[in-house]
Amino acid sequence: DTAVSQTPKYLVTQMGNDKSIKCEQNLGHDTMYWYKQDSKKFLKIMFSYNNKELIINETVPNRFSPKSPDKAHLNLHINSLELGDSAVYFCASSQGTGWDTEAFFGQGTRLTVV
Amino acid sequence: LAKTTQPISMDSYEGQEVNITCSHNNIATNDYITWYQQFPSQGPRFIIQGYKTKVTNEVASLFIPADRKSSTLSLPRVSLSDTAVYYCLVGVSNQGGKLIFGQGTELSVKP
Numbered sequence: 001d002t003a004v005s006q007t008p009k010y011l012v013t014q015m016g017n018d019k020s021i022k023c024e025q026n027l028g029h030d031t032m033y034w035y036k037q038d039s040k041k042f043l044k045i046m047f048s049y050n051n052k053e054l055i056i057n058e059t060v061p062n063r064f065s066p067k068s069p070d071k072a073h074l075n076l077h078i079n080s081l082e083l084g085d086s087a088v089y090f091c092a093s094s095q096g097t098g099w100d101t102e103a104f105f106g107q108g109t110r111l112t113v114v
Numbered sequence: 115l116a117k118t119t120q121p122i123s124m125d126s127y128e129g130q131e132v133n134i135t136c137s138h139n140n141i142a143t144n145d146y147i148t149w150y151q152q153f154p155s156q157g158p159r160f161i162i163q164g165y166k167t168k169v170t171n172e173v174a175s176l177f178i179p180a181d182r183k184s185s186t187l188s189l190p191r192v193s194l195s196d197t198a199v200y201y202c203l204v205g206v207s208n209q210g211g212k213l214i215f216g217q218g219t220e221l222s223v224k225p
Binding site: 107 | 155156157158159160163199201212213214215217218
């Protein structure tokens with residue numbers, strides 16, 4: 001049973017297109033995240049949702065719009081894709097947001113914009 | 115949040131003990147130290163967390179000196195499957211659970 005699952009695993013698309021990445025967690029966690037890992041392997045948080053409410057938005061272009069229909073799902077929609085959006089996107093979840101937060105990550109979605 | 119410094123890469127051989135040290139000179143009083151492991155083509159995975167002295171679990175040990183300005187992740191008897199990137203994170207998750215990842219240490223275990 002996959003704890004945090006993302007679809008698709010790979011996504012190749014042309015510049016200017018709109019695409020979505022879906023994420024689901026079956027851990028019963030109340031907090032979900034999107035992280036971006038660039039070609040240099042740096043992992044950086046993009047968004048954090050707690051109980052379906054946005055609590056972190058890390059200066060991400062407004063072409064990126066997360067949507068959380070319920071606590072178990074956090075989808076990422078990207079409009080007008082650009083070459084620089086090529087990266088691996090990780091969804092994660094945790095129970096709470098305290099100091100002892102242990103985040104569980106999905107397998108990642110490798111997005112390639114051509 | 116405290117900045118961390120770790121070696122960019124390390125090499126080891128199967129069966130050896132590997133120690134990865136992380137410097138965090140500006141660690142605050144209420145900061146915790148957490149290590150994550152990332153295998154190729156996978157998301158990061160929590161390994162261990164501590165505040166001071168020593169913490170041990172089934173995967174690793176974490177040594178934290180009294181001044182807490184550094185910490186050492188110890189992997190006993192590594193195998194080829196321990197080849198991964200190891201991230202040291204320092205900071206209190208008081209902002210929505212945000213994790214700040216540094217560059218990590220790429221550990222390569224050879225036969």
